[in-house]
Amino acid sequence: MSYQFKASRVFWKNLSKLPERQQASARAAFKIFQAAPFDARLRAHRINSLSAYYGKTVYAAAVEEDLRVAF
Numbered sequence: 863m864s865y866q867f868k869a870s871r872v873f874w875k876n877l878s879k880l881p882e883r884q885q886a887s888a889r890a891a892f893k894i895f896q897a898a899p900f901d902a903r904l905r906a907h908r909i910n911s912l913s914a915y916y917g918k919t920v921y922a923a924a925v926e927e928d929l930r931v932a933f
Contacts, residue, residue, distance in 0.1 A: 891925040
């Protein structure tokens with residue numbers, strides 16, 4: 863299955879505000895995400911409350927213990 867995605871301007875803007883260590887982790891996770899969004903290393907999971915609110919499925923992936931990205 864192939865996926866289409868595009869990181870928003872807000873994503874890149876917020877990424878630049880992170881400490882260097884977290885930026886490096888986020889960039890590594892983004893490369894994994896580009897290849898396979900549901901790779902086990904990202905621990906992707908459905909966010910039920912946001913999915914219900916927006917009327918479509920919303921997932922989150924872990925970059926670090928305290929850093930997540932929604933898609």
